[in-house]
Amino acid sequence: MTTTERRKQVHLAAHFPGVNNTTVWSDPAGGSHIEFESFRHFARTAERGRFDFLFLAEGLRLREQGGEIYDLDVVGRPDTFSVLAALAGVTEHLGLTGTIGSTFNEPYEVARQFATLDHLSGGRAGWNVVTSWDAFTGQNFRRGGYLRQDERYERARTFLQTATELWDSWRAGDVLADQASGEFLARPDAGSFEHRDSQFDVRGRFNVPRSPQGRPVIFQAGDSDEGRDFAAARADAIFSRHAQYDEGRAFYADVKGRLAGFGRARDELLILPAATFVLGDTDEEAAVRAQEVRLQQVSPATAIKFLEQLWNTDLSGHDPDGPLPGFDPVESDVDDLYSQGRASVRMHRDRVHTAQEWRARAEAGGLSTRELIVEVTGRQTFIGSARTIAETITRHVQDDASDGFILVPHITPGGLDRFVDQVVPILQEMGVYRTEYDGTTLRDNLGLRHLDHEPAGAAR
Amino acid sequence: MADHLHLAVALTDTGWHPASWREVGARPQDLFTAGYWVDLVREAERGLADFVTIEDGLRLQSDHPWVADDRTDRVRGRLDATLVAARVGPATTGIGLVPTVVVNHTEPFHASKAIATLDYVSSGRGGVRVQLDGGAATAGHFGRRETSFGAADLHDLDSPEVQARIAEAFDEAGEYVEVLRRLWDSWEDDAEIRDVASGRFVDRARLHHIDFEGRWFSVKGPSITPRPPQGQPLVTSLGHADIPYRLIARSTDVGFVTPRNAEQARGIVGHVRAEQEAAGRADETVHVFGDVLVVLDDTHAAAQARRRRLDEVAPYESDALVFAGTPLELADLLEVWAAAGLTGFRLRPAVLPHDLSQVVDGLVPELQRRGLFRTAYDAGTLRGLLGLGRPVNRYATV
Numbered sequence: 001m002t003t004t005e006r007r008k009q010v011h012l013a014a015h016f017p018g019v020n021n022t023t024v025w026s027d028p029a030g031g032s033h034i035e036f037e038s039f040r041h042f043a044r045t046a047e048r049g050r051f052d053f054l055f056l057a058e059g060l061r062l063r064e065q066g067g068e069i070y071d072l073d074v075v076g077r078p079d080t081f082s083v084l085a086a087l088a089g090v091t092e093h094l095g096l097t098g099t100i101g102s103t104f105n106e107p108y109e110v111a112r113q114f115a116t117l118d119h120l121s122g123g124r125a126g127w128n129v130v131t132s133w134d135a136f137t138g139q140n141f142r143r144g145g146y147l148r149q150d151e152r153y154e155r156a157r158t159f160l161q162t163a164t165e166l167w168d169s170w171r172a173g174d175v176l177a178d179q180a181s182g183e184f185l186a187r188p189d190a191g192s193f194e195h196r197d198s199q200f201d202v203r204g205r206f207n208v209p210r211s212p213q214g215r216p217v218i219f220q221a222g223d224s225d226e227g228r229d230f231a232a233a234r235a236d237a238i239f240s241r242h243a244q245y246d247e248g249r250a251f252y253a254d255v256k257g258r259l260a261g262f263g264r265a266r267d268e269l270l271i272l273p274a275a276t277f278v279l280g281d282t283d284e285e286a287a288v289r290a291q292e293v294r295l296q297q298v299s300p301a302t303a304i305k306f307l308e309q310l311w312n313t314d315l316s317g318h319d320p321d322g323p324l325p326g327f328d329p330v331e332s333d334v335d336d337l338y339s340q341g342r343a344s345v346r347m348h349r350d351r352v353h354t355a356q357e358w359r360a361r362a363e364a365g366g367l368s369t370r371e372l373i374v375e376v377t378g379r380q381t382f383i384g385s386a387r388t389i390a391e392t393i394t395r396h397v398q399d400d401a402s403d404g405f406i407l408v409p410h411i412t413p414g415g416l417d418r419f420v421d422q423v424v425p426i427l428q429e430m431g432v433y434r435t436e437y438d439g440t441t442l443r444d445n446l447g448l449r450h451l452d453h454e455p456a457g458a459a460r
Numbered sequence: 461m462a463d464h465l466h467l468a469v470a471l472t473d474t475g476w477h478p479a480s481w482r483e484v485g486a487r488p489q490d491l492f493t494a495g496y497w498v499d500l501v502r503e504a505e506r507g508l509a510d511f512v513t514i515e516d517g518l519r520l521q522s523d524h525p526w527v528a529d530d531r532t533d534r535v536r537g538r539l540d541a542t543l544v545a546a547r548v549g550p551a552t553t554g555i556g557l558v559p560t561v562v563v564n565h566t567e568p569f570h571a572s573k574a575i576a577t578l579d580y581v582s583s584g585r586g587g588v589r590v591q592l593d594g595g596a597a598t599a600g601h602f603g604r605r606e607t608s609f610g611a612a613d614l615h616d617l618d619s620p621e622v623q624a625r626i627a628e629a630f631d632e633a634g635e636y637v638e639v640l641r642r643l644w645d646s647w648e649d650d651a652e653i654r655d656v657a658s659g660r661f662v663d664r665a666r667l668h669h670i671d672f673e674g675r676w677f678s679v680k681g682p683s684i685t686p687r688p689p690q691g692q693p694l695v696t697s698l699g700h701a702d703i704p705y706r707l708i709a710r711s712t713d714v715g716f717v718t719p720r721n722a723e724q725a726r727g728i729v730g731h732v733r734a735e736q737e738a739a740g741r742a743d744e745t746v747h748v749f750g751d752v753l754v755v756l757d758d759t760h761a762a763a764q765a766r767r768r769r770l771d772e773v774a775p776y777e778s779d780a781l782v783f784a785g786t787p788l789e790l791a792d793l794l795e796v797w798a799a800a801g802l803t804g805f806r807l808r809p810a811v812l813p814h815d816l817s818q819v820v821d822g823l824v825p826e827l828q829r830r831g832l833f834r835t836a837y838d839a840g841t842l843r844g845l846l847g848l849g850r851p852v853n854r855y856a857t858v
Contacts, residue, residue, distance in 0.1 A: 026656045034686050036550065036581045060569070062667065062682060069664040069682075076652070076662075076686045079570070082577035085546035088494065104567060108518060108601040116540040120494040120547045140569045142677035175537065177481065177488035184481065184488065188530035191520055191537070201603040205520040205528045209492055209537040301659045 010397045010432045011272060011404030011446065012424075013097070014046035015055045017412040019063075019074045021377075022276065024296045024410045031413050033074050036086060038413035043087045045413075046094055049420030050434050052445040053095025053126055054087065055239070055406055056080050060104060061137040063341035065305060066314055070341075072302050074412075081113050088121035095442030097126030097219060102159035103133045103152060104141040107200060110159075111166040114216040115208040123212030123441035128219035128239055131156040136340040151199070153226060158199045160218070160234060169193045170210040214451040217442045232258035235269060236448055239406060243273035243381045248401030256400075270446055275381035275405040279418050283384045290383045293410060294374050303370035306377065309339045310351055310358070320370040324359050328352045381405075386422035393423075394432050465794060465832050466804030466846060467824070468558070468714075468749060469504040469816060471497075472515035473535045476753050477810040478523075479773035481535050485814055488535065497544050498551045503813055507820030508834055510845045511556025513589050513696070513716075513806065516541035518562050519598045526595035534774070542574050542588075549582035556842030558587035558696055564594070564632060565602045568639035572683055576644060579688035584841035587694030590637060590712075592629050623703075630707045635674040637695055637711040642670035644692050645853045646682030668855040690843050691850045698751070700779060702731065709735030713848060714747040714804075718780040722800040725750055729801035745848055750797050753808040755784040756818035770810065780808060787822025791830065798832075 016039065017023040024030060032038045043054050058080060063070040080098035087096055096117065100110055118125035133152045138144025174190040176183050194203040220227065220235035231238050232255055242251040256266050278293055280286025298306070300320035308315045312330040329351035330338075339345045348354070362372040382389045396402050409415025427433035443450060474481040474488050481488040490496040497514075504512050521536055522529045541559035548557060557578060561571050571588070579586030616622055648666035655663075670681035698716040699705050708715030709732050717732075719725035729748050736746055755770070757763040767784040770776070783790055794805055807823075809815035827833035839845045 025654060025661055026659070034580060036583075040550070060684060061680075062684060069662070069667050071660045071662050071664050074661055075667075076647070077684055078580060079573040079577035079685060081540075081543055082546040082574045082581060085543040086549050086577075086581035089498075089547050089550045105570075106565070106602050109566060112518075113540050113543060116543045119492045119539055120543060122494075139678075139680035141567050141679070143567065170537075175492070177491070179482050179486070179488065182482060182533050184534055185532040185536055188532050202601055204597055204600040207517070207520040207537055208539060211492075299659050 007430075007432050008398055009434070009447070010393060010427055011270060012049065012051045012433070013053045013055055013095075013272060013404070013406040014042065014051050014416055015057070015274060015406050015408040016042055017074070017409055017415060018057050019059060019077060021073050021297045021302050022408060022410055023074050023412060024293065025074050025412070026296065027411055029411050029414055033412055034076055034078060036083070039078075039083055039087055040090050041413040042416060043091050043094055045416045045420050047091050049416070049424045050437060051094060052404075053097045053124075053442055055097045055128070056084065056099060058099040058101060058130065058132075059341070060101070061140055061341050063339070064136075065308060065339045066316075070305070072299070072305060081117065084117055084125075085120055088117070088124065093124075093437040093440070093445070095124045095126050095217065095445055096121055097128055097217070097442075099128040099130055099221075101130045101132050102156040103131070104138070104143050107159055107162040107166060108202065108206070111163040111206065112208045114163075115167060115211045118211035118213050118216055119208070123443070125211070125213065125216035126219055126237075126442050127216040128221060129156060129160055129235075130221060132343055134341070134346055135335050153230075155199045157230065158197045161197075162195045162200050162202065164215060165193050165195055166206040167210070167215040169206045170208070172210050172214075175209045213441050213443055217446065217448070228255050228258060231255060232264070232269065233262045236443075237270040237272055237446065240271055240273040240402070243275040243402070243405065245396060245399070245401050248273060248396060249399065252400050252402060268448070270403040270448075272404050272406050273402050274408055276408050276410065277382040277389060277419065278380045279389065279422065280385060283388050286384045286388075290380050294379065297410070298370060298374045298377060300370055303373040306373045307369060309342065309345045310348070310354060312338045312351060314338070318369065321368045324355070324362050324369055324372065329355050387426055390423050390426035390430065394427065394430055397432065464834060465798055465827060466510045466747060466749065467507075467819075467827075467833065468511050468513060468804065468806040469507075469509050469819065470513045470515065470751070470806050470808040471500055471504075471812070472808075473521070473538065473812075475811040475815065476778070476808040477755075477770045477774070478534050478776055479770040480811040482773060483770075483811045483814065486811060487813075491535065492537065492539060494544075494547050497539075498548055500812060500816065501548045501552055501555060501557070503816050503820060505552050505555040507816075507824045508837060509555055510804065511558050511585075511587060511694070511842055513558045514541040514544055514560060516560040516562065516591075517598075518565055518593060518601055519595065522597070527597045542571075542578065545586070546578050546581050549578060549585070552582070552585075554585075554837035556585045556587055556694065556845065557582055558589050558694060560589045560591050562593045562598070563590045563636040564592050564629060565598060568636045568677070569643065569679055569683075571636075572640045572643035573685040575640070575693050576683065576685040576688040579690055579693045584689035584843075586688065586690070587696060587713075587842055588640070589696045589698070590633055591698070592633055594626075594629060627703050630703050632676045633697075634707055634711050635672075635676060638674075639670070639672050639677075639679050640695070641692060642672055642854070643679070643681055643683040644687060645855050646670050647685075647687040648853050648856050649687055649691070652686060665857075687853065690841050691853065692843075694842050694846070694848075705732050706735050708732055708748070709741065709746060710739040712746065713843075714749055714846070716749050716751050716806050718751045719797070719802075720781050722796050725797050725800040725802050745846075747803045747846060748801070749804040749806045750802045751780040751806045751808060752790075752793075753778045753780050753782045753810055754790060754815050754819065755782065755810045756787055756790065756815050756822060758786060758822075760785050760789060767810070778808075782810075787818055788826055790823055791826040791832075794827070795830070795832065
């Protein structure tokens with residue numbers, strides 16, 4: 001690599017630690033998951049590290065297992081829109097991306113919430129569009145009953161289409177607010193829309209003028225063939241699960257390869273896998289620390305809970321230090337699963353087959369139940385010294401395994417501090433990472449072109 | 461009952477008068493920026509107001525009560541009030557933040573956690589003003605949604621059929637508030653135990669399904685958001701007639717009403733108190749605030765002239781009393797109305813920021829001089845400012 005050539009730039013984002021066992025709340029450094037101060041600290045650290053954006057996941061019902069609220073992980077989170085709007089006031093450049101499902105909302109309300117967030121943040125709003133649906137979560141909503149499960153992808157697609165038409169119903173110059181002439185609007189029908197399809201039958205006037213970015217940056221997280229096409233057609237970035245080098249390259253090639261089919265260029269969609277990390281002063285120290293963190297993440301009690309999620313039955317009497325159960329998992333209807341509120345459990349395809357794989361792996365390695373769960377629930381993506389991690393991230397990006405990463409620290413709210421203090425300067429030194437923000441919007445941070453105004457319905 | 465008055469400021473657009481945006485000092489170009497709202501709320505905070513309300517709606521503003529018009533000479537477009545309030549939260553320290561939420565097209569589960577989170581980001585200064593919108597225009601924005609209103613054509617407000625439907629709609633609003641309140645209580649205050657020894661983050665015995673089964677919806681719970689700092693954020697509502705007064709008495713902490721004189725104020729307060737007693741809430745504090753639209757200047761003549769000038773540009777009839785005069789004259793009026801039983805006032809500035817600054821620099825010092833208003837924020841939460849205690853959790857088992 002010559003110094004005259006600008007290397008492909010790394011994009012980094014920060015996922016606020018979530019309500020699963022990745023987050024080690026028992027660590028003495030672990031702070032509140034709900035007080036605003038934690039969000040402020042996390043966001044400002046990400047901004048100090050010149051990250052593209054902060055990311056929030058969604059979960060609309062407290063998880064249950066065996067008919068009881070799951071109590072081993074962090075429980076509780078704030079409302080996504082309210083906390084992102086508040087964060088807009090304590091940051092200047094950081095993008096603010098929220099996961100909002102299409103199932104328990106209506107396009108008019110969600111479109112105006114994102115348009116408002118974009119206005120209030122000066123163009124920093126991002127929307128991770130998800131389709132999650134289950135009857136369990138639906139019990140919290142007046143809209144919980146009527147959507148058939150097989151309609152949810154269609155609803156997500158048409159929901160985004162409808163929201164896009166609402167955002168496009170205002171043009172950039174529609175608000176004149178000309179005190180001298182007395183004309184507030186440039187045209188009497190600003191905001192007019194009409195949309196009818198299998199899911200929505202709506203018409204009227206949208207009431208938020210066009211926001212700085214035109215619309216929020218669209219993220220998509222689905223991994224199925226259908227999800228990849230949806231992303232290639234409509235998304236600006238993918239929140240992917242393929243952080244490992246080989247599978248990352250395969251995913252990257254697959255999705256980027258789909259873009260041309262939708263008339264889009266390769267640089268119009270970023271691929272950003274979620275990644276965990278453990279930093280040490282040396283690679284050896286980091287490796288030791290990583291194993292300690294894994295054992296914190298998979299306590300004996302947590303190991304049994306994971307086992308129950310696959311076996312789909314009560315295994316509270318099982319010895320976590322003993323072998324896996326000798327019997328096969330229990331089959332049941334998806335709405336009667338032993339574990340409720342987890343997509344990973346709901347989407348599980350073949351329990352018996354997976355259990356056989358686990359048994360084979362445990363027997364081959366001489367692993368106890370807990371050791372096996374530590375293995376199958378995944379090691380951290382990046383483990384090493386700051387230099388090792390910086391070099392690994394750079395290699396992934398230069399080799400098209402990703403365009404960067406959405407980092408998921410395991411400590412709230414300080415889990416990003418050391419990364420920003422130690423890894424970011426090395427990335428900057430390597431010439432693959434910004435030293436200052438070079439724009440004002442999330443699209444600028446991501447290197448995406450600004451939108452021209454598109455008339456409603458022209459987007460596809 | 462506290463011996464001083466409570467003051468709220470009702471923020472909307474460039475002010476309540478439709479000609480406000482044309483005035484010198486108005487900032488119509490900034491309406492859709494965070495800075496505009498932060499400046500206004502900080503101004504109200506400088507005046508030690510109990511709270512601001514922020515108007516909202518799920519349709520474009522219109523001179524017609526139910527459907528959109530095609531005017532281009534009025535302010536059109538508004539930001540989501542709950543997000544605006546949340547944005548303002550970390551930028552302020554003492555004042556309460558009360559956005560409007562339209563209840564008949566939205567999810568109480570979402571609203572509950574949004575207002576709870578507002579309470580977190582403002583350290584205990586959050587609230588909500590619940591509003592019904594029965595208009596056909598809004599119904600069209602939501603398509604299939606069934607509500608008690610349906611897509612009502614409400615032009616004959618006094619007919620028995622429309623009155624029955626309005627009563628149902630307010631009952632639905634009551635259910636909505638009940639769900640908000642149950643969800644806020646669905647976590648006991650000490651539910652998060654972080655017990656490293658047992659590995660448990662929460663004590664699930666202190667988390668509660670609310671199991672609400674109503675006529676219009678059912679909600680299981682618990683909330684995904686822990687109990688907010690105030691326990692119960694402030695719930696408020698505006699009413700002009702008996703049915704909405706009942707909602708105020710049964711479900712809210714503060715009701716906004718629109719008397720035209722002291723006698724009417726006395727009558728309305730009496731009505732709310734009777735409904736409060738009927739609802740078994742006689743021992744609870746329910747504030748009744750008089751709404752007044754204010755045009756304030758240093759002389760009576762100047763205020764009257766400005767009101768005439770505004771009305772010439774855009775004729776305007778308010779549901780509330782329009783007061784055009786000096787801050788001192790306004791202080792006299794508020795004192796008389798307070799004697800009729802109102803515990804506070806929600807002032808609607810005709811023009812922002814002019815009439816707000818008149819409140820802050822004119823009315824507030826005058827009320828302070830008379831010993832009728834606080835001289836500093838004297839409580840850490842909005843409920844505290846209003847003399848409301850932190851409520852016991854309905855699910856707490858002790």
